[in-house]
Amino acid sequence: xFSQDNSRWEILIPGATNxxxxxxxxNKKSKPKGSELRRENLFNGAPGVRIANAPVTERSKxxxxxxQKAAIIPWAxxxxxxxPYQTHTPETGTNPSIYISPLAPSxxxxxxxxxxxxATIKPTVAYQYSNMIGEFLTRLEQLSATxxxxxxxxxxxxxxxxxxxxxxxxxxxxxxxxxxxxxxSNSTAPSDPTSITVDSSTVELSSVTPTADxxxxxxxxxxxxxxxxxxxxxxxxxxxxxxxxxxxxxxPAVSYAKSIEELPxxxxxxxxxxxxxxxxxINNTPIPLVYWPTVxxxxxxxxxxxxxxxxxxxxILVRAMSGMSMEDFWVHFSAPDKFGQLHPLKYTPxxxxxxxxxxxxxxxxxxxxxxxxxxxxxxxxxxAQLHVMTKPAMIAACYRRLKGIDVDDEGxxxx
DNA sequence: TATGAAGAAATCACGTGGCG
DNA sequence: CGCCACGTGATTTCTTCATA
Numbered sequence: 001x002f003s004q005d006n007s008r009w010e011i012l013i014p015g016a017t018n019x020x021x022x023x024x025x026x027n028k029k030s031k032p033k034g035s036e037l038r039r040e041n042l043f044n045g046a047p048g049v050r051i052a053n054a055p056v057t058e059r060s061k062x063x064x065x066x067x068q069k070a071a072i073i074p075w076a077x078x079x080x081x082x083x084p085y086q087t088h089t090p091e092t093g094t095n096p097s098i099y100i101s102p103l104a105p106s107x108x109x110x111x112x113x114x115x116x117x118x119a120t121i122k123p124t125v126a127y128q129y130s131n132m133i134g135e136f137l138t139r140l141e142q143l144s145a146t147x148x149x150x151x152x153x154x155x156x157x158x159x160x161x162x163x164x165x166x167x168x169x170x171x172x173x174x175x176x177x178x179x180x181x182x183x184x185s186n187s188t189a190p191s192d193p194t195s196i197t198v199d200s201s202t203v204e205l206s207s208v209t210p211t212a213d214x215x216x217x218x219x220x221x222x223x224x225x226x227x228x229x230x231x232x233x234x235x236x237x238x239x240x241x242x243x244x245x246x247x248x249x250x251x252p253a254v255s256y257a258k259s260i261e262e263l264p265x266x267x268x269x270x271x272x273x274x275x276x277x278x279x280x281x282i283n284n285t286p287i288p289l290v291y292w293p294t295v296x297x298x299x300x301x302x303x304x305x306x307x308x309x310x311x312x313x314x315x316i317l318v319r320a321m322s323g324m325s326m327e328d329f330w331v332h333f334s335a336p337d338k339f340g341q342l343h344p345l346k347y348t349p350x351x352x353x354x355x356x357x358x359x360x361x362x363x364x365x366x367x368x369x370x371x372x373x374x375x376x377x378x379x380x381x382x383x384a385q386l387h388v389m390t391k392p393a394m395i396a397a398c399y400r401r402l403k404g405i406d407v408d409d410e411g412x413x414x415x
Numbered sequence: 416t417a418t419g420a421a422g423a424a425a426t427c428a429c430g431t432g433g434c435g
Numbered sequence: 436c437g438c439c440a441c442g443t444g445a446t447t448t449c450t451t452c453a454t455a
Contacts, residue, residue: 257440309442312425348439355427380448393426394448 366392369399
Protein backbone atom coordinates (compact mmCIF):
# COMPACT_ATOMS: atom_id res chain seq x y z
CA UNK A 1 0.00 0.00 0.00
CA PHE A 2 2.76 2.43 0.96
CA SER A 3 5.51 1.00 -1.21
CA GLN A 4 5.79 4.21 -3.21
CA ASP A 5 6.13 6.42 -0.17
CA ASN A 6 7.69 5.05 3.00
CA SER A 7 6.91 8.19 4.92
CA ARG A 8 3.24 7.25 4.82
CA TRP A 9 4.00 4.49 7.33
CA GLU A 10 4.47 7.22 9.89
CA ILE A 11 0.75 7.86 9.94
CA LEU A 12 0.39 4.42 11.46
CA ILE A 13 2.29 5.40 14.60
CA PRO A 14 -0.12 4.72 17.48
CA GLY A 15 -1.86 7.84 18.61
CA ALA A 16 -0.59 9.92 15.77
CA THR A 17 -3.89 10.02 13.94
CA ASN A 18 -6.38 8.83 16.52
CA UNK A 19 -7.48 12.18 17.73
CA UNK A 20 -9.85 10.71 20.26
CA UNK A 21 -6.97 9.09 22.15
CA UNK A 22 -4.34 10.67 24.27
CA UNK A 23 -4.20 14.17 25.61
CA UNK A 24 -6.80 16.61 24.36
CA UNK A 25 -5.45 19.60 22.51
CA UNK A 26 -7.10 22.63 24.17
CA ASN A 27 -6.25 24.84 21.19
CA LYS A 28 -8.02 22.66 18.69
CA LYS A 29 -11.27 24.15 17.53
CA SER A 30 -13.71 21.98 15.68
CA LYS A 31 -17.25 22.22 14.52
CA PRO A 32 -19.60 21.41 17.41
CA LYS A 33 -21.04 17.96 17.24
CA GLY A 34 -24.73 17.27 16.92
CA SER A 35 -24.88 16.16 20.54
CA GLU A 36 -23.31 19.46 21.66
CA LEU A 37 -25.84 21.41 19.66
CA ARG A 38 -28.69 19.42 21.14
CA ARG A 39 -27.31 19.99 24.63
CA GLU A 40 -27.05 23.69 24.01
CA ASN A 41 -30.60 23.65 22.78
CA LEU A 42 -31.78 21.74 25.84
CA PHE A 43 -29.97 23.83 28.42
CA ASN A 44 -30.18 27.17 26.63
CA GLY A 45 -26.45 27.45 26.89
CA ALA A 46 -24.25 29.60 24.77
CA PRO A 47 -21.98 27.70 22.41
CA GLY A 48 -19.28 25.97 24.32
CA VAL A 49 -21.07 26.15 27.67
CA ARG A 50 -20.62 22.99 29.67
CA ILE A 51 -22.90 21.66 32.37
CA ALA A 52 -21.73 22.90 35.76
CA ASN A 53 -19.93 20.29 37.85
CA ALA A 54 -20.15 17.80 35.07
CA PRO A 55 -17.91 14.85 35.84
CA VAL A 56 -14.77 14.58 33.83
CA THR A 57 -15.32 12.04 31.11
CA GLU A 58 -12.48 9.67 30.56
CA ARG A 59 -11.29 9.52 27.02
CA SER A 60 -10.76 6.28 25.22
CA LYS A 61 -8.10 4.23 26.87
CA UNK A 62 -5.86 1.50 25.70
CA UNK A 63 -7.19 -1.31 27.86
CA UNK A 64 -4.80 -3.95 26.66
CA UNK A 65 -2.66 -5.67 29.24
CA UNK A 66 1.12 -5.36 29.20
CA UNK A 67 1.30 -8.98 28.03
CA GLN A 68 -1.01 -8.26 25.11
CA LYS A 69 1.02 -5.25 24.10
CA ALA A 70 4.29 -7.14 24.42
CA ALA A 71 2.95 -9.91 22.22
CA ILE A 72 2.26 -7.61 19.29
CA ILE A 73 5.82 -7.14 18.06
CA PRO A 74 6.72 -10.87 17.90
CA TRP A 75 3.38 -11.52 16.22
CA ALA A 76 4.01 -8.81 13.65
CA UNK A 77 7.53 -10.05 12.98
CA UNK A 78 6.26 -13.57 12.48
CA UNK A 79 3.57 -12.44 10.06
CA UNK A 80 6.01 -10.29 8.09
CA UNK A 81 8.41 -13.22 7.85
CA UNK A 82 5.67 -15.59 6.80
CA UNK A 83 4.08 -13.20 4.31
CA PRO A 84 6.79 -10.86 3.04
CA TYR A 85 5.65 -7.64 1.49
CA GLN A 86 5.06 -7.78 -2.23
CA THR A 87 4.33 -5.05 -4.64
CA HIS A 88 0.70 -5.16 -5.59
CA THR A 89 -0.04 -6.00 -9.21
CA PRO A 90 -3.69 -5.59 -10.06
CA GLU A 91 -5.17 -8.60 -11.71
CA THR A 92 -7.64 -8.47 -14.48
CA GLY A 93 -10.20 -10.98 -13.35
CA THR A 94 -13.36 -11.98 -15.04
CA ASN A 95 -15.35 -10.10 -12.49
CA PRO A 96 -14.02 -6.58 -12.12
CA SER A 97 -15.96 -6.02 -8.96
CA ILE A 98 -13.96 -8.61 -7.08
CA TYR A 99 -10.37 -8.08 -6.08
CA ILE A 100 -8.42 -10.94 -4.61
CA SER A 101 -5.20 -10.05 -2.89
CA PRO A 102 -2.14 -11.59 -4.54
CA LEU A 103 -0.60 -11.88 -1.07
CA ALA A 104 -2.57 -14.92 -0.19
CA PRO A 105 -1.70 -17.82 -2.48
CA SER A 106 -3.27 -20.32 -0.11
CA UNK A 107 -6.48 -18.62 0.73
CA UNK A 108 -9.60 -20.43 -0.29
CA UNK A 109 -11.50 -19.25 -3.35
CA UNK A 110 -13.63 -16.22 -2.84
CA UNK A 111 -17.22 -16.89 -1.90
CA UNK A 112 -19.28 -17.67 -4.94
CA UNK A 113 -20.81 -14.56 -6.35
CA UNK A 114 -23.46 -14.50 -8.98
CA UNK A 115 -22.85 -12.48 -12.08
CA UNK A 116 -25.58 -10.07 -11.15
CA UNK A 117 -24.13 -9.38 -7.75
CA UNK A 118 -22.37 -6.08 -7.91
CA ALA A 119 -21.44 -5.94 -4.25
CA THR A 120 -17.80 -5.34 -3.66
CA ILE A 121 -15.87 -8.09 -1.94
CA LYS A 122 -13.01 -6.67 0.08
CA PRO A 123 -10.57 -9.29 1.27
CA THR A 124 -8.54 -7.91 4.11
CA VAL A 125 -5.37 -8.93 5.84
CA ALA A 126 -7.61 -10.08 8.67
CA TYR A 127 -9.47 -12.23 6.19
CA GLN A 128 -6.28 -13.85 5.02
CA TYR A 129 -5.01 -14.69 8.49
CA SER A 130 -8.39 -15.40 10.01
CA ASN A 131 -8.35 -18.67 8.10
CA MET A 132 -5.29 -19.74 10.04
CA ILE A 133 -6.85 -18.61 13.28
CA GLY A 134 -10.15 -20.16 12.30
CA GLU A 135 -8.52 -23.52 11.70
CA PHE A 136 -6.84 -23.29 15.06
CA LEU A 137 -10.10 -22.44 16.82
CA THR A 138 -11.93 -25.16 14.96
CA ARG A 139 -9.34 -27.67 16.06
CA LEU A 140 -9.64 -26.41 19.63
CA GLU A 141 -13.36 -26.92 19.62
CA GLN A 142 -13.00 -30.32 18.05
CA LEU A 143 -10.66 -31.30 20.86
CA SER A 144 -13.00 -29.75 23.38
CA ALA A 145 -15.92 -31.71 21.98
CA THR A 146 -14.24 -34.92 23.02
CA UNK A 147 -14.15 -33.96 26.69
CA UNK A 148 -17.13 -34.55 28.94
CA UNK A 149 -16.43 -31.43 30.95
CA UNK A 150 -18.03 -28.44 29.22
CA UNK A 151 -16.78 -26.13 31.93
CA UNK A 152 -13.28 -26.63 30.66
CA UNK A 153 -14.21 -24.61 27.63
CA UNK A 154 -15.08 -21.50 29.56
CA UNK A 155 -18.34 -19.63 29.46
CA UNK A 156 -17.66 -17.76 26.25
CA UNK A 157 -17.17 -20.66 23.92
CA UNK A 158 -19.83 -21.83 21.61
CA UNK A 159 -19.66 -25.42 22.75
CA UNK A 160 -20.13 -24.42 26.34
CA UNK A 161 -23.11 -22.39 25.21
CA UNK A 162 -24.52 -25.51 23.66
CA UNK A 163 -23.87 -27.31 26.91
CA UNK A 164 -25.73 -24.62 28.75
CA UNK A 165 -28.55 -24.78 26.26
CA UNK A 166 -28.83 -28.48 26.82
CA UNK A 167 -30.36 -27.90 30.21
CA UNK A 168 -33.25 -25.96 28.82
CA UNK A 169 -36.43 -27.99 28.84
CA UNK A 170 -38.12 -28.38 25.45
CA UNK A 171 -41.11 -26.45 26.67
CA UNK A 172 -39.13 -23.48 27.82
CA UNK A 173 -40.66 -20.16 26.83
CA UNK A 174 -39.01 -18.59 23.90
CA UNK A 175 -38.95 -15.77 21.48
CA UNK A 176 -39.63 -16.42 17.84
CA UNK A 177 -36.11 -17.57 17.20
CA UNK A 178 -35.40 -21.25 17.01
CA UNK A 179 -34.94 -22.54 20.51
CA UNK A 180 -32.12 -24.94 20.85
CA UNK A 181 -33.06 -27.49 23.41
CA UNK A 182 -31.72 -30.65 24.87
CA UNK A 183 -31.88 -33.91 23.06
CA UNK A 184 -31.17 -37.14 24.83
CA SER A 185 -32.27 -39.28 21.97
CA ASN A 186 -28.74 -40.10 20.94
CA SER A 187 -28.36 -43.49 22.49
CA THR A 188 -24.67 -43.62 21.86
CA ALA A 189 -23.99 -40.47 23.79
CA PRO A 190 -26.90 -39.70 26.02
CA SER A 191 -25.04 -37.11 28.04
CA ASP A 192 -23.31 -35.47 25.16
CA PRO A 193 -23.66 -31.73 25.64
CA THR A 194 -23.35 -31.05 21.94
CA SER A 195 -26.42 -32.98 20.98
CA ILE A 196 -29.06 -30.38 20.30
CA THR A 197 -32.34 -30.32 18.51
CA VAL A 198 -34.75 -27.56 17.85
CA ASP A 199 -38.20 -27.03 19.18
CA SER A 200 -39.65 -26.53 15.76
CA SER A 201 -42.98 -25.41 17.16
CA THR A 202 -41.38 -22.12 18.09
CA VAL A 203 -40.06 -21.39 14.63
CA GLU A 204 -41.97 -18.73 12.81
CA LEU A 205 -41.27 -17.67 9.30
CA SER A 206 -41.77 -14.09 8.29
CA SER A 207 -41.53 -12.31 5.05
CA VAL A 208 -38.62 -10.05 5.88
CA THR A 209 -36.59 -12.09 8.28
CA PRO A 210 -37.66 -15.69 8.23
CA THR A 211 -36.02 -17.66 10.95
CA ALA A 212 -34.15 -20.75 10.01
CA ASP A 213 -35.28 -24.07 11.24
CA UNK A 214 -32.04 -25.45 12.39
CA UNK A 215 -30.90 -28.56 14.14
CA UNK A 216 -27.61 -29.67 15.41
CA UNK A 217 -26.36 -33.10 16.28
CA UNK A 218 -23.29 -35.20 16.57
CA UNK A 219 -22.29 -37.50 13.83
CA UNK A 220 -20.39 -40.70 14.14
CA UNK A 221 -16.98 -40.74 12.65
CA UNK A 222 -13.43 -41.74 13.17
CA UNK A 223 -11.43 -38.60 12.75
CA UNK A 224 -11.70 -35.30 14.56
CA UNK A 225 -13.34 -33.61 11.60
CA UNK A 226 -16.07 -36.20 11.37
CA UNK A 227 -16.60 -35.98 15.12
CA UNK A 228 -17.42 -32.31 14.98
CA UNK A 229 -21.12 -31.56 15.37
CA UNK A 230 -23.22 -30.75 12.36
CA UNK A 231 -26.01 -28.27 11.89
CA UNK A 232 -28.88 -28.54 9.48
CA UNK A 233 -30.35 -25.39 8.05
CA UNK A 234 -33.86 -25.55 6.70
CA UNK A 235 -34.28 -23.06 3.89
CA UNK A 236 -37.13 -22.26 1.58
CA UNK A 237 -39.24 -25.10 0.16
CA UNK A 238 -37.93 -27.46 2.83
CA UNK A 239 -34.42 -27.48 1.41
CA UNK A 240 -32.00 -28.81 4.03
CA UNK A 241 -28.33 -27.95 4.22
CA UNK A 242 -26.16 -29.88 6.66
CA UNK A 243 -22.74 -28.59 7.50
CA UNK A 244 -20.01 -28.52 10.12
CA UNK A 245 -18.39 -25.48 11.57
CA UNK A 246 -15.31 -26.08 9.45
CA UNK A 247 -17.54 -25.82 6.35
CA UNK A 248 -18.49 -22.26 7.20
CA UNK A 249 -16.21 -19.66 5.65
CA UNK A 250 -15.48 -16.45 7.49
CA UNK A 251 -18.18 -13.86 7.01
CA PRO A 252 -17.54 -12.30 3.59
CA ALA A 253 -16.43 -8.69 3.80
CA VAL A 254 -19.20 -7.56 1.53
CA SER A 255 -20.66 -4.10 1.17
CA TYR A 256 -23.94 -3.13 -0.42
CA ALA A 257 -23.33 0.57 0.01
CA LYS A 258 -22.97 0.95 -3.76
CA SER A 259 -25.59 -1.60 -4.70
CA ILE A 260 -28.50 -1.39 -2.32
CA GLU A 261 -30.86 -2.73 -5.00
CA GLU A 262 -29.02 -6.04 -4.84
CA LEU A 263 -30.02 -6.67 -1.24
CA PRO A 264 -33.51 -8.09 -1.87
CA UNK A 265 -32.01 -10.44 -4.43
CA UNK A 266 -29.67 -12.06 -1.93
CA UNK A 267 -31.67 -11.58 1.25
CA UNK A 268 -34.30 -14.28 1.41
CA UNK A 269 -34.90 -17.41 -0.66
CA UNK A 270 -38.58 -17.25 0.33
CA UNK A 271 -38.86 -13.99 -1.55
CA UNK A 272 -39.70 -13.74 -5.25
CA UNK A 273 -36.78 -11.30 -5.52
CA UNK A 274 -34.26 -14.01 -4.58
CA UNK A 275 -31.92 -14.61 -7.49
CA UNK A 276 -30.17 -17.71 -6.18
CA UNK A 277 -26.87 -16.11 -5.26
CA UNK A 278 -25.21 -14.97 -2.09
CA UNK A 279 -21.73 -13.81 -1.11
CA UNK A 280 -21.76 -16.66 1.40
CA UNK A 281 -21.82 -20.24 0.26
CA ILE A 282 -21.61 -23.36 2.38
CA ASN A 283 -20.76 -26.55 0.56
CA ASN A 284 -21.46 -24.77 -2.73
CA THR A 285 -24.92 -23.71 -1.60
CA PRO A 286 -25.59 -19.97 -1.55
CA ILE A 287 -26.85 -18.93 1.87
CA PRO A 288 -29.31 -16.02 1.79
CA LEU A 289 -28.33 -13.17 4.08
CA VAL A 290 -31.36 -13.71 6.25
CA TYR A 291 -29.90 -16.97 7.56
CA TRP A 292 -26.52 -15.54 8.48
CA PRO A 293 -27.34 -15.09 12.17
CA THR A 294 -28.27 -18.74 12.36
CA VAL A 295 -25.05 -19.70 10.64
CA UNK A 296 -22.72 -17.50 12.65
CA UNK A 297 -24.36 -16.78 15.99
CA UNK A 298 -23.81 -20.11 17.65
CA UNK A 299 -20.58 -21.00 15.91
CA UNK A 300 -17.48 -19.30 14.59
CA UNK A 301 -16.56 -17.67 17.87
CA UNK A 302 -17.21 -13.98 18.00
CA UNK A 303 -17.40 -13.41 14.26
CA UNK A 304 -21.09 -12.62 14.43
CA UNK A 305 -20.22 -9.71 16.65
CA UNK A 306 -18.41 -8.10 13.78
CA UNK A 307 -21.17 -8.77 11.27
CA UNK A 308 -24.32 -8.04 13.20
CA UNK A 309 -24.31 -4.27 12.86
CA UNK A 310 -23.93 -4.49 9.10
CA UNK A 311 -26.50 -7.25 8.95
CA UNK A 312 -28.94 -5.15 10.97
CA UNK A 313 -28.50 -2.30 8.47
CA UNK A 314 -29.22 -4.70 5.61
CA UNK A 315 -32.35 -5.87 7.39
CA ILE A 316 -33.56 -2.31 7.78
CA LEU A 317 -32.92 -1.61 4.10
CA VAL A 318 -34.65 -4.75 2.89
CA ARG A 319 -37.60 -3.97 5.11
CA ALA A 320 -37.78 -0.47 3.65
CA MET A 321 -37.60 -1.75 0.10
CA SER A 322 -40.21 -4.44 0.56
CA GLY A 323 -43.64 -3.61 -0.72
CA MET A 324 -42.34 -0.73 -2.79
CA SER A 325 -40.89 -0.52 -6.26
CA MET A 326 -37.33 0.70 -6.52
CA GLU A 327 -38.59 3.76 -8.40
CA ASP A 328 -40.90 4.65 -5.53
CA PHE A 329 -38.18 3.85 -3.05
CA TRP A 330 -35.73 6.29 -4.62
CA VAL A 331 -38.41 8.91 -5.04
CA HIS A 332 -39.08 8.68 -1.33
CA PHE A 333 -35.46 8.45 -0.27
CA SER A 334 -34.03 11.36 -2.21
CA ALA A 335 -32.76 14.71 -1.10
CA PRO A 336 -32.22 17.94 -3.02
CA ASP A 337 -28.70 19.19 -3.62
CA LYS A 338 -27.76 22.86 -3.36
CA PHE A 339 -29.33 23.50 -6.75
CA GLY A 340 -32.58 21.92 -5.68
CA GLN A 341 -31.97 18.87 -7.84
CA LEU A 342 -33.15 15.61 -6.26
CA HIS A 343 -30.61 12.84 -5.82
CA PRO A 344 -30.97 9.40 -4.27
CA LEU A 345 -29.61 9.33 -0.75
CA LYS A 346 -26.22 7.78 -0.19
CA TYR A 347 -25.85 4.76 2.04
CA THR A 348 -25.20 6.43 5.38
CA PRO A 349 -27.73 9.24 4.98
CA UNK A 350 -30.25 6.66 3.80
CA UNK A 351 -29.77 4.62 6.96
CA UNK A 352 -29.98 7.80 9.00
CA UNK A 353 -33.25 8.75 7.30
CA UNK A 354 -34.65 5.27 7.92
CA UNK A 355 -33.62 5.48 11.56
CA UNK A 356 -35.28 8.87 11.87
CA UNK A 357 -38.49 7.62 10.29
CA UNK A 358 -38.40 4.58 12.52
CA UNK A 359 -37.94 6.80 15.51
CA UNK A 360 -40.92 9.02 14.63
CA UNK A 361 -43.13 6.00 14.00
CA UNK A 362 -42.02 4.36 17.24
CA UNK A 363 -42.66 7.50 19.25
CA UNK A 364 -46.18 7.78 17.82
CA UNK A 365 -46.89 4.16 18.62
CA UNK A 366 -45.33 4.53 22.06
CA UNK A 367 -47.66 7.44 22.81
CA UNK A 368 -50.57 5.32 21.71
CA UNK A 369 -49.35 2.46 23.87
CA UNK A 370 -49.05 4.68 26.94
CA UNK A 371 -52.68 5.69 26.47
CA UNK A 372 -54.07 2.27 25.72
CA UNK A 373 -51.96 0.00 27.90
CA UNK A 374 -51.37 -0.13 31.62
CA UNK A 375 -47.98 0.56 33.15
CA UNK A 376 -47.80 -3.09 34.16
CA UNK A 377 -48.01 -4.07 30.51
CA UNK A 378 -45.04 -1.88 29.71
CA UNK A 379 -42.64 -3.31 32.23
CA UNK A 380 -39.90 -5.82 32.00
CA UNK A 381 -38.20 -7.82 34.68
CA UNK A 382 -34.51 -7.60 35.44
CA UNK A 383 -33.63 -9.78 38.37
CA ALA A 384 -36.19 -9.24 41.07
CA GLN A 385 -37.08 -5.75 39.92
CA LEU A 386 -39.66 -4.62 37.44
CA HIS A 387 -38.66 -1.75 35.22
CA VAL A 388 -40.93 0.42 33.14
CA MET A 389 -39.82 0.61 29.53
CA THR A 390 -38.51 3.98 28.50
CA LYS A 391 -37.35 3.51 24.93
CA PRO A 392 -40.09 4.34 22.42
CA ALA A 393 -38.80 1.62 20.12
CA MET A 394 -39.21 -0.98 22.85
CA ILE A 395 -42.62 0.33 23.91
CA ALA A 396 -43.73 0.27 20.29
CA ALA A 397 -42.43 -3.26 19.91
CA CYS A 398 -44.30 -4.29 23.04
CA TYR A 399 -47.47 -2.69 21.72
CA ARG A 400 -47.16 -4.44 18.37
CA ARG A 401 -46.55 -7.72 20.12
CA LEU A 402 -49.61 -7.35 22.33
CA LYS A 403 -51.81 -6.17 19.50
CA GLY A 404 -50.44 -8.61 16.99
CA ILE A 405 -49.51 -5.78 14.68
CA ASP A 406 -46.74 -6.28 12.16
CA VAL A 407 -45.18 -9.16 14.03
CA ASP A 408 -42.79 -9.37 11.15
CA ASP A 409 -40.92 -6.40 12.46
CA GLU A 410 -40.41 -7.43 16.00
CA GLY A 411 -40.45 -11.12 16.32
CA UNK A 412 -37.50 -11.87 14.17
CA UNK A 413 -34.60 -10.38 15.94
CA UNK A 414 -33.08 -13.48 17.38
CA UNK A 415 -33.57 -12.37 20.91
C1' DT B 416 -40.93 -21.27 41.69
C1' DA B 417 -38.69 -16.99 42.73
C1' DT B 418 -34.66 -14.51 42.49
C1' DG B 419 -30.04 -12.71 41.31
C1' DA B 420 -26.49 -12.54 38.07
C1' DA B 421 -24.65 -12.57 33.72
C1' DG B 422 -24.71 -12.03 29.10
C1' DA B 423 -26.89 -11.30 24.48
C1' DA B 424 -29.30 -8.31 21.38
C1' DA B 425 -31.01 -3.92 19.57
C1' DT B 426 -30.15 0.59 18.98
C1' DC B 427 -27.93 5.00 19.19
C1' DA B 428 -24.10 8.16 19.01
C1' DC B 429 -19.87 9.28 17.59
C1' DG B 430 -14.93 8.67 15.86
C1' DT B 431 -11.76 7.45 12.01
C1' DG B 432 -9.97 7.57 7.65
C1' DG B 433 -10.58 7.82 2.59
C1' DC B 434 -11.81 10.65 -1.07
C1' DG B 435 -13.17 14.48 -4.03
C1' DC C 436 -12.93 20.91 4.33
C1' DG C 437 -17.03 18.31 4.05
C1' DC C 438 -19.14 14.07 2.90
C1' DC C 439 -19.35 9.33 3.26
C1' DA C 440 -18.72 4.40 4.68
C1' DC C 441 -17.68 1.88 8.30
C1' DG C 442 -16.38 0.45 12.98
C1' DT C 443 -16.94 0.58 17.97
C1' DG C 444 -18.52 1.74 22.66
C1' DA C 445 -22.47 2.69 25.70
C1' DT C 446 -27.10 2.09 27.19
C1' DT C 447 -31.42 -0.18 27.49
C1' DT C 448 -34.08 -4.23 27.13
C1' DC C 449 -34.59 -9.05 27.26
C1' DT C 450 -33.28 -13.95 27.98
C1' DT C 451 -31.03 -17.68 30.20
C1' DC C 452 -28.92 -20.13 33.87
C1' DA C 453 -27.78 -21.31 38.66
C1' DT C 454 -29.27 -21.49 43.16
C1' DA C 455 -32.10 -21.40 47.30
